[in-house]
Amino acid sequence: xxxxxxxxxxxxxxxxxxxxxxxxxxxxxxxxxxxxxxxxxxxxxxxxxxxxxxxxxxxxxxxxxxxxxxxxxxxxxxxxxxxxxxxxxxxxxxxxxxxxxxxxxxxxxxxxxxxxxxxxxxxxxxxxxxxxxxxxxxxxxxxxxxxxxxxxxxxxxxxxxxxxxxxxxxxxxxxxxxxxxxxxxxxxxxxxxxxxxxxxxxxxxxxxxxxxxxxxxxxxxxxxxxxxxxxxxxxxxxxxxxxxxxxxxxxxxxxxxxxxxxxxxxxxxxxxxxxxxxxxxxxxxxxxxxxxxxxxxxxxxxxxxxxxxxxxxxxxxxxxxxxxxxxxxxxxxxxxxxxxxxxxxxxxxxxxxxxxxxxxxxxxxxxxxxxxxxxxxxxxxxxxxxxxxxxxxxxxxxxxxxxxxxxxxxxxxxxxxxxxxxxxxxxxxxxxxxxxxxxxxxxxxxxxxxxxxxxxxxxxxxxxxxxxxxxxxxxxxxxxxxxxxxxxxxxxxxxxxxxxxxxxxxxxxxxxxxxxxxxxxxxxxxxxxxxxxxxxxxxxxxxxxxxxxxxxxxxxxxxxxxxxxxxxxxxxxxxxxxxxxxxxxxxxxxxxxxxxxxxxxxxx
Numbered sequence: 350x351x352x353x354x355x356x357x358x359x360x361x362x363x364x365x366x367x368x369x370x371x372x373x374x375x376x377x378x379x380x381x382x383x384x385x386x387x388x389x390x391x392x393x394x395x396x397x398x399x400x401x402x403x404x405x406x407x408x409x410x411x412x413x414x415x416x417x418x419x420x421x422x423x424x425x426x427x428x429x430x431x432x433x434x435x436x437x438x439x440x441x442x443x444x445x446x447x448x449x450x451x452x453x454x455x456x457x458x459x460x461x462x463x464x465x466x467x468x469x470x471x472x473x474x475x476x477x478x479x480x481x482x483x484x485x486x487x488x489x490x491x492x493x494x495x496x497x498x499x500x501x502x503x504x505x506x507x508x509x510x511x512x513x514x515x516x517x518x519x520x521x522x523x524x525x526x527x528x529x530x531x532x533x534x535x536x537x538x539x540x541x542x543x544x545x546x547x548x549x550x551x552x553x554x555x556x557x558x559x560x561x562x563x564x565x566x567x568x569x570x571x572x573x574x575x576x577x578x579x580x581x582x583x584x585x586x587x588x589x590x591x592x593x594x595x596x597x598x599x600x601x602x603x604x605x606x607x608x609x610x611x612x613x614x615x616x617x618x619x620x621x622x623x624x625x626x627x628x629x630x631x632x633x634x635x636x637x638x639x640x641x642x643x644x645x646x647x648x649x650x651x652x653x654x655x656x657x658x659x660x661x662x663x664x665x666x667x668x669x670x671x672x673x674x675x676x677x678x679x680x681x682x683x684x685x686x687x688x689x690x691x692x693x694x695x696x697x698x699x700x701x702x703x704x705x706x707x708x709x710x711x712x713x714x715x716x717x718x719x720x721x722x723x724x725x726x727x728x729x730x731x732x733x734x735x736x737x738x739x740x741x742x743x744x745x746x747x748x749x750x751x752x753x754x755x756x757x758x759x760x761x762x763x764x765x766x767x768x769x770x771x772x773x774x775x776x777x778x779x780x781x782x783x784x785x786x787x788x789x790x791x792x793x794x795x796x797x798x799x800x801x802x803x804x805x806x807x808x809x810x811x812x813x814x815x816x817x818x819x820x821x822x823x824x825x826x827x828x829x830x831x832x833x834x835x836x837x838x839x840x841x842x843x844x845x846x847x848x849x850x851x852x853x854x855x856x857x858x859x860x861x862x863x864x865x866x867x868x869x870x871x872x873x874x875x876x877x878x879x880x881x882x883x884x885x886x887x888x889x890x891x892x893x894x895x896x897x898x899x900x901x902x903x904x905x906x907x908x909x910x911x912x913x914x915x916x917x918x919x920x921x922x923x924x925x926x927x928x929x930x931x932x933x934x935x936x937x938x939x940x941x942x943x944x945x946x947x948x949x950x951x952x953x
Contacts, residue, residue, distance in 0.1 A: 374463035374476060378446070380454035380541060380851050381894050386598075395451050395938035396602025396946045402588070404949025405608040406931065408437060409620045409629035411799070412827045413581040413613060416562040420547075422506040422869050424562045426831035429584040430611045432567075433547060438945040440586050440609065441569035442547035445475050445494070447599035450940040454851030456544050457599040460489055460570065466540055473540040474528040482593045483550045483570050491521040496551035504560040507867050508858065512546065515539055536889035538853040570594075572604035585610045602934070605948035615827070617799060630931050631944065634924040636801065637705030644926065652929060659923040661941030664848040665707075665714035670795065670809065670915040671844045675837060675865075675875035678793065685912035687770030690763055691812050692915050695756035701804060706918035710750055711905055713848050715921065718901040720909065723747045729899040732887050736880045736903075741910045749909070751916065759815050768816065783817040792819035793840035798830045802843040805917070835869050844873050846914070850939070852901055856885045860908070874913035881907060 377384035392398040408430070416424035419433035431440045446456035446464070458464070461475035481489035498519060501509035513519065515535040522528045529543055553568040566575045570593065573586040586609040594600045612629055614620040624632040625646050634640045640656075648654040670692070672679040679685060694708050711719040724746045730737060743749035754760035768778070776783050776791055783791040795806040806822040813820045820841075825833065833839055846859060855871070857864055862877035864870035884904040891897035908914075923941045927933070932950040933942070 372465040372467050372474075374465050376463060377455060377457040378464060378466065378541065378544070379452065379456075380538060380853070381891075381897060384449070384455040384457065385452050386449070386455075386457065390457075390598050392598055392601040393449055393451060393938075395934055395936045395943060397932075397934045397948070398601050400602055400605050400932075400946075400948045401952045402605045402948070403607050403952035404930075405610070406606045406947070406949065407610045407612055407628065407630045408944075409612045409614060409623055409632065411614050411617050411620055412831075414584070415564070415580050417565065417567055417575065417578070417584075418559070418561075418563050420501060420505045420509055420549075421560050421562070423560065425506055425869050426835060427828065429578070431573075431584065431586055431609065436944060437609070437611070438603070439547060439571060440573040440604075441567055441571045441575065442549070443481075443570045443594065444545050444547045446541075446544040448545065449599075450938040450943055452939065453849070454541065454853075456541055459594060459597065459599055460548055461544070464544065470531070470535075470537050470540050472528060472530045473543060474522060474526055475544070477525040477527075478594075478597075479525060480593050481570060483553070484568055484574055484589055485550075485553070487550070487552060489548065489570055490551075491525060491527045493551045494527045494548055495519055495521065496554070497546070497549045500549065500554065500556060500559055501546075504556075506869055507864070508542075508854065509546065512543065536854075536886075537892065538889055542854055572600070573609065576608070581613055583610055583612050603945050605946070617801075624926070627928065630928045631947075632926045634926060636702075637920055637924075638702050640924050641703070641705075648928075649926075655927055655929055657925050657927065657933070657942070659925070659937050659942045660921065661923060661937070662850075662939050663941065664716040664718060664850065665709050665711070665919040665921075666848040667709055667712045667846040667914055667916060668919065669709070669843070669917040670806075671842050671873045672913060672915075673837060673839055673841065673873070673875050674913065676793070676840055678791070679840075681774045682911055683770045684774035684776070687767040687774065688813075688818075689912050689915045690752060690767040690770065691816060691818075692809055692917075693754045693756065693758050693760065693763075693812050694751070694918065695754045696758040696812075697805065697808050698918065699756050701808065702918075706920060708751060709916040709919050710909075712846065712908055713852075713901060713905055714919070716848075716850065717898060718848075718850070718852070718905065720744060720747055720902050720906045723902065725902070725906070726899070728895065729903050732884070732896075732899055732903050733906075736883065736907065739880060739910065740906050744906045744910050758812060764816060771816070778817050781817050782819075790817075790819055792821075794821045794823055795841045795843075796830070796833065796839040797822060797824045797843055798827065799824070805843065809915075834873070837868075837873070837875060842873055844914075846871075852904075853889060856888060856904070860913075861885055876911075876913060878911075881911075 376388040410430050414427050414429040416428045419428040431437045443460050445461040447459040449455050460481050462478035463476045465474040502513045516529050517532040518530040520528050550568050572592045576587040577585040588607045623629045672685050698704050698706050711721045713719040752763045754763050775785050797803045797806050803824045810820045858871040860876045860881050864872040865877040887900035891900050930951050933947045
């Protein structure tokens with residue numbers, strides 16, 4: 350009897366250890382703290398909940414497209430805009446949860462009516478909305494969710510293909526729930542990334558051809574269907590009047606046009622001319638000089654075109670020339686630092702941009718996440734450990750700034766400092782040329798995509814010539830630029846690294862060793878540094894705001910000290926010109942204007 354009793358006790362203990370952790374269902378989740386909006390909220394604060402739906406809008410983009418599947422590597426950078434789109438919205442596919450752009454990183458129910466997770470984030474369970482359905486009327490099921498993650502694993506592109514690597518078990522729970530139990534590779538952000546994953550219909554997805562480019566019209570559960578496709582020229586979306594989620598709080602005030610077209614142009618000049626003629630309804634402007642000088646055409650003067658300026662509360666991000674450290678010449682940090690100092694921002698800002706820009710000094714400038722003006726405290730120093738020895742002391746105490754030149758293009762003091770750094774990297778000037786110990790001239794190519802980038806590169810070329818450095822500038826067409834970017838086939842490239850108030854997993858794509866050799870990743874600098882990986886890991890593991898802030902600052906300090914990028918500039922505002930008939934909400938989200946909430950004012 351005693352043996353039987355002990356056996357029962359052991360069995361109960363085993364069963365108890367295997368029983369799933371239970372949690373209360375919640376309407377929303379946040380990366381840190383709690384979501385700002387309570388259960389039962391009516392809409393996001395930056396939408397017009399009373400908007401009348403209807404009409405149309407024409408967007409314009411530069412580039413081409415030959416694919417309607419945004420989840421595969423082939424043509425990932427030439428997939429039609431709007432399929433999976435941070436600017437225009439995910440028009441065809443819904444995700445499990447919807448992100449609020451008025452909070453750093455909070456998600457609310459979409460396909461998932463509620464979610465369950467534990468404090469340590471060892472699992473997350475999505476309880477599907479019973480109203481969720483595909484455009485053909487069939488219900489969205491747990492089987493669809495499981496199928497999606499499996500086909501992404503087998504045939505998708507990064508980051509979708511790597512999601513299940515952090516999942517110990519994915520299982521259907523009850524009639525309409527799916528639970529993901531995580532392994533020790535998962536971090537605290539990972540459940541939110543699972544929640545943001547678009548879901549595919551199992552019954553309407555061809556597994557055999559999924560990894561091939563396609564122009565077959567897709568089936569989704571989102572607010573729009575693809576109506577018409579002219580590859581490389583135009584894609585047209587038509588609103589689904591029976592969209593299942595149109596009255597959900599997370600979708601009220603969105604998806605307001607009956608028809609959305611995205612028009613493609615070979616050059617930005619052509620796109621701008623099309624906007625002036627009325628062929629495109631909205632034109633986001635990135636040039637301060639153009640914003641000041643080029644909007645004097647008749648439609649502006651008559652009031653048929655309206656210029657809007659928005660002030661988001663976002664970090665600056667980083668825009669600059671990126672050194673490809675896969676090239677042996679750029680492995681030396683002293684060389685990269687010397688080359689960075691040679692770029693005369695003051696000359697460029699004065700002569701090309703009428704002084705409109707601010708020099709970017711940090712990846713998270715204009716936010717509490719930046720190192721600027723903040724000395725590393727004990728919390729941050731603890732996260733850095735011995736890595737602090739690799740960080741420029743003035744970056745560590747927050748005082749570092751790129752040198753300010755006399756705007757001559759050849760500031761002797763700055764060039765002298767650059768020459769010293771290049772000498773430490775093994776280069777010296779001989780017969781007017783910067784050469785290494787083998788007598789080889791320091792030479793590289795800067796690849797650009799458009800006229801604006803080319804203008805910057807030609808200015809940089811001029812500065813480099815002063816020290817005997819040969820930089821050729823090559824501007825390529827969009828398809829070649831995308832192909833070479835995707836395969837890291839360049840010496841120096843012009844790129845932007847957007848920064849959010851909740852940096853996380855995207856930092857792995859930008860800077861981690863695991864992404865260095867992944868075709869299609871955003872690791873344009875070719876970084877494979879254990880210390881960088883450690884600091885990214887600290888960001889992903891942070892539990893509270895204080896640890897998170899310290900972790901991002903430490904990461905910022907090491908990136909700045911390593912000079913992977915020649916920092917260029919930023920402006921604090923967003924500029925958008927729109928046709929008068931396009932309306933927008935008065936409220937502006939934390940992340941700035943949101944095109945998905947705008948509407949056609951001609952609708953009665």
